[in-house]
Amino acid sequence: xxxxxxxxxxxxxxxxxxxxxxxxxxxxxxxxxxxxxxxxxxxxxxxxxxxxxxxxxxxxxxxxxxxxxxxxxxxxxxxxxxxxxxxxxxxxxxxxxxxxxxxxxxxxxxxxxxxxxxxxxxxxxxxxxxxxxxxxxxxxxxxxxxxxxxxxxxxxxxxxxxxxxxxxxxxxxxxxxxxxxxxxxxxxxxxxxxxxxxxxxxxxxxxxxxxxxxxxxxxxxxxxxxxxxxxxxxxxxxxxxxxxxxxxxxxxxxxxxxxxxxxxxxxxxxxxxxxxxxxxxxxxxxxxxxxxxxxxxxxxxxxxxxxxxxxxxxxxxxxxxxxxxxxxx
Amino acid sequence: xxxxxxxxxxxxxxxxxxxxxxxxxxxxxxxxxxxxxxxxxxxxxxxxxxxxxxxxxxxxxxxxxxxxxxxxxxxxxxxxxxxxxxxxxxxxxxxxxxxxxxxxxxxxxxxxxxxxxxxxxxxxxxxxxxxxxxxxxxxxxxxxxxxxxxxxxxxxxxxxxxxxxxxxxxxxxxxxxxxxxxxxxxxxxxxxxxxxxxxxxxxxxxxxxxxxxxxxxxxxxxxxxxxxxxxxxxxxxxxxxxxxxxxxxxxxxxxxxxxxxxxxxxxxxxxxxxxxxxxxxxxxxxxxxxxxxxxxxxxxxxxxxxxxxxxxxxxxxxxxxxxxxxxxx
Numbered sequence: 323x324x325x326x327x328x329x330x331x332x333x334x335x336x337x338x339x340x341x342x343x344x345x346x347x348x349x350x351x352x353x354x355x356x357x358x359x360x361x362x363x364x365x366x367x368x369x370x371x372x373x374x375x376x377x378x379x380x381x382x383x384x385x386x387x388x389x390x391x392x393x394x395x396x397x398x399x400x401x402x403x404x405x406x407x408x409x410x411x412x413x414x415x416x417x418x419x420x421x422x423x424x425x426x427x428x429x430x431x432x433x434x435x436x437x438x439x440x441x442x443x444x445x446x447x448x449x450x451x452x453x454x455x456x457x458x459x460x461x462x463x464x465x466x467x468x469x470x471x472x473x474x475x476x477x478x479x480x481x482x483x484x485x486x487x488x489x490x491x492x493x494x495x496x497x498x499x500x501x502x503x504x505x506x507x508x509x510x511x512x513x514x515x516x517x518x519x520x521x522x523x524x525x526x527x528x529x530x531x532x533x534x535x536x537x538x539x540x541x542x543x544x545x546x547x548x549x550x551x552x553x554x555x556x557x558x559x560x561x562x563x564x565x566x567x568x569x570x571x572x573x574x575x576x577x578x579x580x581x582x583x584x585x586x587x588x589x590x591x592x593x594x595x596x597x598x599x600x601x602x603x604x605x606x607x608x609x610x611x612x613x614x615x616x617x618x619x620x621x622x623x624x625x626x627x628x629x630x631x632x633x634x635x636x637x638x639x640x641x642x643x644x645x646x647x648x649x650x651x
Numbered sequence: 652x653x654x655x656x657x658x659x660x661x662x663x664x665x666x667x668x669x670x671x672x673x674x675x676x677x678x679x680x681x682x683x684x685x686x687x688x689x690x691x692x693x694x695x696x697x698x699x700x701x702x703x704x705x706x707x708x709x710x711x712x713x714x715x716x717x718x719x720x721x722x723x724x725x726x727x728x729x730x731x732x733x734x735x736x737x738x739x740x741x742x743x744x745x746x747x748x749x750x751x752x753x754x755x756x757x758x759x760x761x762x763x764x765x766x767x768x769x770x771x772x773x774x775x776x777x778x779x780x781x782x783x784x785x786x787x788x789x790x791x792x793x794x795x796x797x798x799x800x801x802x803x804x805x806x807x808x809x810x811x812x813x814x815x816x817x818x819x820x821x822x823x824x825x826x827x828x829x830x831x832x833x834x835x836x837x838x839x840x841x842x843x844x845x846x847x848x849x850x851x852x853x854x855x856x857x858x859x860x861x862x863x864x865x866x867x868x869x870x871x872x873x874x875x876x877x878x879x880x881x882x883x884x885x886x887x888x889x890x891x892x893x894x895x896x897x898x899x900x901x902x903x904x905x906x907x908x909x910x911x912x913x914x915x916x917x918x919x920x921x922x923x924x925x926x927x928x929x930x931x932x933x934x935x936x937x938x939x940x941x942x943x944x945x946x947x948x949x950x951x952x953x954x955x956x957x958x959x960x961x962x963x964x965x966x967x968x969x970x971x972x973x974x975x976x977x978x979x980x
Binding site: 347350352353355369371372374376591594595597598599600601633637638640642 | 676679681682684698700701703705920923924926927928929930962966967969971
């Protein structure tokens, strides 16, 4: 850690919150006694599945757009993504009156393609490899002059994502710990900065699928390691840590808890059945981490915040095994 | 209408809110641009699926218990119900340190039986007829002296249910109309009183399944009619209007919109997919009414409140037909 300057600060998160106020939902914080009983702590769920486009990604995209110069606005924005960031950028651009170009793999689900299209973005299809995505994005950029907005390794995006934790801390009151999912690390890094500025005594714990455990391995090695053939149902968390996000996480997050896909599905079912919170697998990692941590590092914590990252699931392909249980505590 | 004194007043609702503050959740109000676009109005969803036990019923039960005398508290409470009221009374009694006796039909789902049992209530099984339920309840009452708490035709229960609309009106700002589901009429009657007191210009519209349309027929006839072999997926709305609820509804509600089960399922799917709101069929009737009203009585309304009554569904038996669509506007 030491003296390396970080790309984003708490002041950046606070400034982002002021810039995107009114553009993004101030999402509710929900509690559920039945889940508290399971966890042995009071849990505060920050409901980013109720954010616009159903995911926290709308915060970072909105903030990045708010920082464009008039010249940049005229040329529009660009990204490559098959997930929530694509929808978030397309929708935020439409709201801001900008054009958006989205490079998407040709094997993206028709549902996601249609969603991006309905938000008025122009889609360029490419082969489903990172190289093909980057090449296609570069070609679109050369042609249009659009500004590329990275899904997580961008200072404005990180600052925007941090506003979710900023709100949670003011909504829930003092927290002993905050559990955040980690994929590329934009939400996690922004959350670290919010905590550092508002509540430095709150421990930040990262939740990660065991099938995409580059953050856990990076923490163990003390340096940023790349994903190694990641595979998990939590498809929002497949990406590796970024150049900007890793230094923030390594400086401020306490540790990473990895969870199996079966544990993620179990936690997701509990969130749906007990708390009536319709979240996607990536979001359920945070509850899975609390309920299944072999180190019991959160034992003794009385008040724990959890950021539920999103709720974009295919209702025709739910992962639940058949077993009945349908109420809320 | 005219001079008939009603069993409950706005002051009763306001007093109930003060008594149950801290016992019940102040549930969030959620908006969703995609559903606004479908409806052609700004919709404000009061999320009672996020209430304790997953339904507004917890409000009325908590309020009824708060009104018991010390002697009544010592003898405990009693109801017959196979639905959300059973869970609500069991849970509220546990919270208040009272004993609860619940008469349930022997063919109740194991999930619901287990839920009531987990809340510590004593269950008496009976045949699945109203006569058998009333007989069993009378026997329990004779033996224990427990106070019977009716699921809707009880002044304290009605006043308690009205606190949901009371909160919504203060959370959402001015509303042109409020749409509420109607079964026995406890929630609907309480909502009428809250609107009358806080915002008399707001129109109150009732939403009812076509397969259980006793409220629509009662409004047409100008007198309370009984259900006629009711049959609908919205199992929370099978009951007929009460002696106390009907006069309030006929005095204050504008009309009833009936919706088919197919329309209810479509609205439920939209609430899950677009708004990420996990609600049960009975709750989805309110959106179904707005989207499918043949009279278009809400055309021109700019701001419409909807009370989502609950979220207790069996995840292993979802009613959705296969058709994909998975995002939020």
